[in-house]
Amino acid sequence: xxxxxxxxxxxxxxxxxxxxxxxxxxxxxxxxxxxxxxxxxxxxxxxxxxxxxxxxxxxxxxxxxxxxxxxxxxxxxxxxxxxxxxxxxxxxxxxxxxxxxxxxxxxxxxxxxxxxxxxxxxxxxxxxxxxxxxxxxxxxxxxxxxxxxxxxxxxxxxxxxxxxxxxxxxxxxxxxxxxxxxxxxxxxxxxxxxxxxxxxxxxxxxxxxxxxxxxxxxxxxxxxxxxxxxxxxxxxxxxxxxxxxxxxxxxxxxxxxxxxxxxxxxxxxxxxxxxxxxxxxxxxxxxxxxxxxxxxxxxxxxxxxxxxxxxxxxxxxxxxxxxxxxxxxxxxxxxxxxxxxxxxxxx
Amino acid sequence: xxxxxxxxxxxxxxxxxxxxxxxxxxxxxxxxxxxxxxxxxxxxxxxxxxxxxxxxxxxxxxxxxxxxxxxxxxxxxxxxxxxxxxxxxxxxxxxxxxxxxxxxxxxxxxxxxxxxxxxxxxxxxxxxxxxxxxxxxxxxxxxxxxxxxxxxxxxxxxxxxxxxxxxxxxxxxxxxxxxxxxxxxxxxxxxxxxxxxxxxxxxxxxxxxxxxxxxxxxxxxxxxxxxxxxxxxxxxxxxxxxxxxxxxxxxxxxxxxxxxxxxxxxxxxxxxxxxxxxxxxxxxxxxxxxxxxxxxxxxxxxxxxxxxxxxxxxxxxxxxxxxxxxxxxxxxxxxxxxxxxxxxxxxxxx
Numbered sequence: 001x002x003x004x005x006x007x008x009x010x011x012x013x014x015x016x017x018x019x020x021x022x023x024x025x026x027x028x029x030x031x032x033x034x035x036x037x038x039x040x041x042x043x044x045x046x047x048x049x050x051x052x053x054x055x056x057x058x059x060x061x062x063x064x065x066x067x068x069x070x071x072x073x074x075x076x077x078x079x080x081x082x083x084x085x086x087x088x089x090x091x092x093x094x095x096x097x098x099x100x101x102x103x104x105x106x107x108x109x110x111x112x113x114x115x116x117x118x119x120x121x122x123x124x125x126x127x128x129x130x131x132x133x134x135x136x137x138x139x140x141x142x143x144x145x146x147x148x149x150x151x152x153x154x155x156x157x158x159x160x161x162x163x164x165x166x167x168x169x170x171x172x173x174x175x176x177x178x179x180x181x182x183x184x185x186x187x188x189x190x191x192x193x194x195x196x197x198x199x200x201x202x203x204x205x206x207x208x209x210x211x212x213x214x215x216x217x218x219x220x221x222x223x224x225x226x227x228x229x230x231x232x233x234x235x236x237x238x239x240x241x242x243x244x245x246x247x248x249x250x251x252x253x254x255x256x257x258x259x260x261x262x263x264x265x266x267x268x269x270x271x272x273x274x275x276x277x278x279x280x281x282x283x284x285x286x287x288x289x290x291x292x293x294x295x296x297x298x299x300x301x302x303x304x305x306x307x308x309x310x311x312x313x314x315x316x317x318x319x320x321x322x323x324x325x326x327x328x329x330x331x332x333x334x335x336x337x338x339x340x341x342x343x344x345x346x347x
Numbered sequence: 348x349x350x351x352x353x354x355x356x357x358x359x360x361x362x363x364x365x366x367x368x369x370x371x372x373x374x375x376x377x378x379x380x381x382x383x384x385x386x387x388x389x390x391x392x393x394x395x396x397x398x399x400x401x402x403x404x405x406x407x408x409x410x411x412x413x414x415x416x417x418x419x420x421x422x423x424x425x426x427x428x429x430x431x432x433x434x435x436x437x438x439x440x441x442x443x444x445x446x447x448x449x450x451x452x453x454x455x456x457x458x459x460x461x462x463x464x465x466x467x468x469x470x471x472x473x474x475x476x477x478x479x480x481x482x483x484x485x486x487x488x489x490x491x492x493x494x495x496x497x498x499x500x501x502x503x504x505x506x507x508x509x510x511x512x513x514x515x516x517x518x519x520x521x522x523x524x525x526x527x528x529x530x531x532x533x534x535x536x537x538x539x540x541x542x543x544x545x546x547x548x549x550x551x552x553x554x555x556x557x558x559x560x561x562x563x564x565x566x567x568x569x570x571x572x573x574x575x576x577x578x579x580x581x582x583x584x585x586x587x588x589x590x591x592x593x594x595x596x597x598x599x600x601x602x603x604x605x606x607x608x609x610x611x612x613x614x615x616x617x618x619x620x621x622x623x624x625x626x627x628x629x630x631x632x633x634x635x636x637x638x639x640x641x642x643x644x645x646x647x648x649x650x651x652x653x654x655x656x657x658x659x660x661x662x663x664x665x666x667x668x669x670x671x672x673x674x675x676x677x678x679x680x681x682x683x684x685x686x687x688x689x690x691x692x693x694x695x696x697x
Contacts, residue, residue, distance in 0.1 A: 260632075
């Protein structure tokens with residue numbers, strides 16, 4: 001019930017300036033890397049907004065640039081950066097223009113926090129879990145140890161860990177528990193936005209489902225916004241209000257979850273949905289032939305064209321970005337992604 | 348065993364199991380593989396009961412998926428079937444002969460009859476060998492004389508796994524191939540000695556989501572074309588319907604339910620299987636609006652598993668005094684569909 005509103009809200013803000021300013025909005029965000037053989041265009045012009053209390057899922061195959069997108073948002077840049085440009089508006093100010101120290105103090109952890117891929121394996125093995133969870137408060141807020149630990153205990157409760165686990169070491173926790181601890185750490189400084197990079201990909205089915213339940217609970221109770229980066233379409237549906245599908249450094253479609261999971265418009269989205277195995281579907285999943293283009297040497301036109309079943313002559317030129325009244329975005333020459341009435345009738 | 352002529356649920360007792368079953372390639376009875384747990388590397392303080400009394404048969408031309416969470420013993424089971432672990436109890440019988448009776452020559456022959464596909468394709472391929480060399484090795488070891496004959500078989504198997512054109516791949520080293528291509532080489536190597544049985548341990552879990560379906564489809568095609576028997580270890584239940592005939596669900600070292608794919612997925616009997624299936628989402632926007640109902644707790648330690656049914660501490664349908672005391676006996680509510688649960692036990696009505 002709450003979710004339905006959030007979807008409306010989310011897409012409303014994308015549609016344009018009238019609605020309330022979203023929590024985070026990027027414009028033309030680019031992150032290119034220098035490599036031996038040229039420039040890798042990992043993040044290549046990303047426009048995305050995330051509303052307050054909204055969960056946006058970025059889907060994509062590996063190598064599409066989705067992890068680089070998180071690096072660009074949180075300014076965690078490697079040394080070989082060739083281009084880092086565009087703007088990121090967070091709570092009304094352009095955080096791209098902040099100096100590193102201000103960014104570190106005012107944005108990281110306290111404004112936007114992150115659970116990195118396989119973070120549960122990156123806990124310090126010789127420090128008690130509670131202390132690690134409390135650390136952002138001591139570092140960023142200057143809290144005393146006791147006060148920070150008290151808050152850590154509250155966070156443990158929120159993510160469903162017994163508070164006596166505060167004094168345990170990481171090896172004493174199972175994978176699912178460590179993932180909960182890492183989540184508690186990301187939440188402890190009460191950020192408005194939490195970025196999760198493949199938060200469940202190394203976990204078992206039941207643990208995965210449990211973590212998704214925890215995320216839903218946090219979203220409902222604290223109103224935290226989430227940006228979830230994943231390749232797992234089915235699991236992402238557990239929390240998504242909106243879905244952005246990334247391909248070769250760009251978004252090819254951004255749509256409400258209801259639309260994306262039932263009647264996506266871009267040909268790549270359609271193929272992706274058909275490739276998801278479903279427990280009770282008699283049709284076998286299909287695979288998408290071909291491989292994504294080399295980010296070092298991208299085609300001028302549509303980046304998906306070489307694999308696209310509905311390719312046109314026009315696809316040799318860069319496709320237009322279409323935006324419908326509800327704020328759904330598609331980067332394609334075909335007006336409805338080539339799907340005719342199916343795409344026009346989301347149930 | 349399959350004496351129940353009951354066919355009430357649609358006549359989809361797919362193929363075998365009733366009467367005219369294809370021949371048994373491998374059978375396992377009361378199989379246990381325990382690992383000694385030692386303190387200071389010396390004193391035996393207990394056993395890790397990785398595989399704890401399992402029974403099943405693998406029949407010609409069928410794919411059986413072994414499904415379970417990490418630590419449920421499915422990889423130990425695979426390694427026991429391959430003869431890499433010696434069973435603590437019970438027997439593994441391959442083509443009518445007990446592995447325990449094998450001598451050197453039999454083991455060598457066995458290695459040619461049973462192929463293995465590992466989880467991590469990169470780790471499974473020697474980085475300093477090119478594809479031709481990787482595929483020559485098993486042929487040389489198994490006495491295939493003549494370079495021309497080996498080359499012929501290598502080309503044949505590479506085109507079977509669709510690494511085409513073959514000439515592009517023969518000279519490549521593993522690091523020059525994508526994950527999917529590496530796994531195709533691993534599959535080619537498993538096939539080159541023309542085995543009757545392939546054991547695949549999580550063959551796609553290390554691969555990109557977009558490549559998984561492709562590799563599973565390939566395995567399926569090869570299995571059908573060659574009428575192979577396939578034991579396919581996985582934690583991903585959502586793919587098994589399309590790539591297997593039978594499923595065995597493992598929990599804490601035991602097979603708690605096994606049966607034909609459609610039967611088991613559409614009408615799971617064991618509360619654990621039911622929980623596992625309930626945890627798997629279809630991609631639907633409604634998922635975000637409600638929590639999934641899941642059993643609490645975590646899988647037990649294999650050193651000191653709970654008495655009775657291993658799932659009883661987490662089971663929503665626990666029968667006190669029964670499930671926490673006695674190990675459930677396996678019953679067969681419909682043909683070929685077996686479950687070890689007191690809810691379906693004798694006297695409680697299936």
